[in-house]
Amino acid sequence: MPRYTSRPVAIAASVSISLLVLGGCSQPQTQPEPQPDLQSFYKQEVAFEPCEGYGTTSADEDAFASDPAFRCARVEVPLNYDDPSGRTAHIALLKVPATGDRIGSLLMNPGGPGGPGMSMAAAGATTLADSSLTERFDLVGFDPRGVGASTPAIDCFTDQQNEAGDTYTTVVAGSRTLSEDGSRRLVEQCADRSGGRDVLAHVGTRDAARDLDVLRAVLGDDKLSYLGQSYGTRLGAVYAEMFPENVRAMVLDGAIDPRQRTFDRRIDQFTGFQRSFDEMATACAVTPDCPLGTDPGEAVENFQDIVRPLIDDPIVTADGRVLDFDAAYGAVTAGLYDSTVWPVITAGIAEVQAGQADTMLKILDVFGGRDADGTYPNFPEALYAINCMDENRNTPEQEVELKRRIQEIAPFTDAGLGPDGARDPCEFWPAQPTLDLPYATDIEGLPDTLTISITGDPSTPYEGGVSLANTLGGSLLTVDGERHTVAFGGTNPCVNGIVADYLLDLTSPPAETRCTL
Template sequence: MSSSTAVRRGYKPTSSLAAAVLLVLGLAACSDGESADKTADLQRFYDQKLAFGSCEGYATTAADAQAFAVSPTAKCARLEVPLDYDDAAGRTAQIAVLKVPARGEPIGSLLMNPGGPGGPGMSMAAAATKTLADSAVTEKFDLIGFDPRGVGASTPAIDCFTDAEIDAGDATTSVMVGAGRLTEEDTRRIVDRCAEGSGGRDVLAHVGTRDAVRDMDILRAVLGDDKLSYLGQSYGTRLGAVYAETFPQNVRALVLDGAIDPHAGTDDRRISQWTAFQRSFDAMAADCATRPDCPLGTDPSKATEKFQSIVRPLAERPIVNADGTKLDFNAAYGAVTAGLYTSAVWPKIIEGIAEIETGRGDTLLALGAAFAGRDADGRYANFSEAVFAINCLDEQRHTPAEETDLKRRIQEVAPYTDSGQGPDGARDPCEFWPAEPTLGYPYATDIEGLPETLTISITGDPSTPYAGGLSLAETLGGSVLTVDGEQHTIAFAGTDKCVNDIVADYLINLKTPPEDARCSL
């Protein structure tokens, strides 16, 4: 959701064969007619050695530092990659990498990505050492977390707004949902701000998924793995699917948890996603209605209307705290949406809605801050800004009329997001981005030679609806694990043995579950 928005070392080739394999990889990455010199320029990235050492200085937030502290064996390094793969001799980027060595004799590396786009993989891998402390996965795999290009500790990183601007609600990149208007001047200024803070327009032009998966292949090779084993969640399933499309010969195992439908373009996916969020809102409201003090009332059919009456006034009269944080309409519906990712947070959402009627916004602001990666000292992770920039290269562009129509349709399927101001003023914030979208739809189709994959899809997932996971599994010709529950992603959360055992068996033994496999949360 935007804001106001894995590899066997048991089969070591000889040095001459390794060189031949890497040469083939370099050639495969180049288009017809590219020069031998350019191939050599790319080859040097595959030949680099990672110098793993202390992780001091890699944490960009207090949450990262806390995650790193969970794993005393973690080591960090920076992987150099071309900023522009069509100019491999030119400017470079550095991908921040965290490695947690296997507790036993490793069979390879497991690359991990938590989604977003914009989620930091380094802290995901570090935290997994706790949730997977007794798992065969941490015995058999080195866990590898990486912050994709533009994200977290990788450099250059996307930076569009100051922390104070985010606190004040002045860091808007989209009004596709919620309140507000954007003009042509606004969208030009947003791109200028992002370019200035992120290191230039060439950075903004090269943070999309298709560049990121090429970084992943260099990382795979530099780690010494012949094949990739990977766990991706949410947006991370897109990374995995596009990697499979680009480098099918290099795939060993893919776990895709909370999957994005590769056939659904931007409009269809957004409508499906917001329909699912409204369904989750309604389920939360029905649960709340069983309690006499529910701020949404005791009639679930009127809960959205009641919610609107509570939060719509915030569009004109926001709640402003002494520290500068502001609960306006966008912050309120955004925090509620963040909480809808898992039913475990529903009580906190209800508490926050009730607070608004007393003139307070503490709980919803805390939910929104946690989702955005805000530290107690007011520093923000660049999660939301990276989401925006990566999506500008992955999503389909709209004219102002098309963006307005999409907002109208979203308000129809998810009225809890409707500020009452109508859809007018919606505008594609990427309209002046310095590069055209590079992903294309559909993607990851008709892949030949791809090994068996495992897609996990949760029936009540509000962010990546269940049907999307079925579509990805069918597209990849892989297996699907259905999980009954109300949340977004589940693998290795430390809460479900059924899911974790199936994932471990697949990653270690390459054994997929039976066709009717099902787990319940």
Template sequence: MSSRTPRRAAAVAAAGVLLALAACSPSSPPESPDPGEPTPAALDRFYDQELTFGACAEYATTAIEVQALSADPTHECARLEVPLDYDAPDGEVASIALMRVPARGEAIGSLVLNTGGPGGSGLSAASTTAAALAQSPMTERFDLVGFDPRGVGASAPAVDCYSDAQADEGSVPTTAIGTTVRWTQEDTRDLAEGCAEGSGGEEVLAHLGTRDAARDMDVLREVLGDEQLTFLGQSYGTRLGAVYAEMFPEAVRAMVLDGAVDPRHDQAERRVASFVAFQRAFDQMAAFCAQQPGCPLGTDPAGATAAFQEIVRPLLDAPVPTEIGPGLDFDAAVDGVLAGLYDSQAWPVIIEGITEVQQGRGDLLQTISHVYAGRDEDGRWPNFPEANLAINCVDEERMTPQETAELRAAVVEAAPFIDPGVDLTEGARDACEAWPAEPTLGFPYAQGLEDVPPTLVVSITGDTTTPYESGAHLAEQIGGTVLTVEGEQHTVVMSGASPCVDEIASAYLVDLTVPAPDARCTL
């Protein structure tokens, strides 16, 4: 076996704690159901359907998921039918894959999960959450239910924009923010056309947004037999939960929203705030590194950004070799570091990866990125990056090339460690500019909700992608209470990492006990 195998294992172990991504923002919404109004009769066949549960292994899309979905024979999977277009319920049907983990004790209902992305697998989330919270009242009193939102994973149709080989080559980027990617109008058109061809057509791409996913979640609630929804959402999942509360306020029982996306921030504001947090995390990692022998960023944390740039900027012209693909270039190196910065436990692995780049190899940083994205050792990728792109394209307002260039500049100003030192205005285009549908989320969303039961918003002081203040803003808009968590990571509730958080979240979800406004926990 390769001498790099132990370091790959280290990356896998560290990156396993990182699975969470930021969310995004939007434009003007379609018509939503009026709160309290009866369900249109045309949707009765969806709300009245019965689920047929069975083994979960066939729902896996990668070898990693085969292992996760086969771990416990008591976990059961099914498919939920929903209309592709809720305005045309007699038309094409979408199939939503879901997993149910039965409660360990007497269930009081279902706890529906979304761990973020957008684009993350809810089936895997249900399995890993059940293991992490094996002794929690949450798993004792609730059936855990995770689902792959429309377009994601085992749901159908699923977004498919490019091949696994192209993903390995890194030849089809899906974002142009804060990177050296130089797009042409033809590039963005080819990307949209490739997604349409692989995903079932332009009509599919037009109905992958958060509002459609929220309507799917209401069908799921009814089919599971729950009069009201109990929901636990993280990162992007807080957007999905907030939009559900806006659309179906009377159908909410309880919501824990962890690592909140600010509903008032547009795309530019959200991304800049996120990269301010990434720079803060990088600086803290650099201070940790400075205390270690042989730190590649030097012994003075104040010089770490310059030291990192000196190491990675040469990759613009000369990528270093990797076992997979054409090598590690500047953008891939930055992606690996960003993925690792989601959790302080990964700092030693990031530092080792930067050292490896100094020595002329890029395997470790590449592995962190691959594990984060879910690539298995057989070379199969989940559709996480593609679904992330597609859902955001339906949610977010389009930016002009000038606005995209301005955002690129603002991002590198907020996080100078990722500054490539080249002109970022050339080829600055919105990856969604040719998407065959207008945005549907509406910005800002979930504003001043008055009919929603008290919610619990969990915010970590050192969250690396959804700043602490975003949780306070979300709580203000939906009538929530903020649980402050001291620590350095992105999201915490589903991990079992904090008995304090677990106890408070359980009391809220099971007994609807809202903590005091000054409640605090520590990681």
């Protein structure tokens, strides 16, 4: 779960249970009525319709039109839950109807934050085509508030700024610095383009969790069944804290540690990225013409020799696209999420040696969702805004120290310019964070949850999943392998079977169960 990106560095496309689950042996509970001033939102009728016009990219438009069974809608929610009679927002969702004996809806979030759930549900029709999940559940993907097709959507940059790479919302890695005036202008530009400062103040996870409960109700489900990956595990855990009595089942895949504060989690995250970089270098070293060299111990230095010149002399393609240091580092980081992509990364690094940028830019396009016509989704902007409302904020001195530590433990990110000038881009955000770290602790009345954690996850370290499972008092599935998230792609029979047993029958695996990728 990257905090901020200077390029669209997204979560890899894979989105993918010892005792009888407590929820499986308890009697259904009567759900409390929502507070009176929210009744109109909870009781609204959802008008599903064909999905034409819901896609924010041509790829989404094509995907949403690929199956006439797909149905889309928007659900109205308060922009500010403390003022339900005021301004409203609309949450866009896509439903893939169950093909058989329906249990209910399976709501899905692909992470980020900022990842669009509508496209996740559309993809699920294919990736889960042979799964009993598509028979028994409506797959419902939703774009959280501020994201994708939901309105108002976070919008900080023009497509031209995105294309030029002039979209820095990070200073903890790479070459960028951000002045005080620049930080203020960044926030004001986001507010102006997104619909106002009140929009920026209400895109945090706690507001999104309240939206999720409205979605549960208007979809006709007494209890929530949920699958969240990466940041989606945070959204799920916060929902579990706020509405434990409304949970039926939760699969939390690639988990964020709810007990860890921002500074320490960033250090652990970049430690994981460096470990994956080192593993990639080791695999590359035994191949012919590895651009990182035959000695993995020299791989970081070799990489720096290749990409640091891009600071002053970026590669400009024939059609005017730019690959600078930050773009190259961002492409490598994106590819580290999945070990199957590592050969593509090293091929891209070799191209940079030769003054070419095609592969690196393609990695960024695939992971960031750039459209063929050069338009960009709002993933990185929504990621930035949501984290501003969730995360602890650093003083300039703390941000410099964080960048220094990251350069120390993840030297492949180091542009060689030192940490000075690092500044928290959220410093002048118009509202204070609302998540309250740590979160989701001491929950009463929560049924068993299933947390999946991968031993070689570069972004959400394995120990974070262990911590989340323990914090929620739920089940843990350990998966041995090198990637980020596994529960949605449909490629691992061991994981698939355990997830299906849990979601369909509320049956958890024995303690210490492991799968291997």
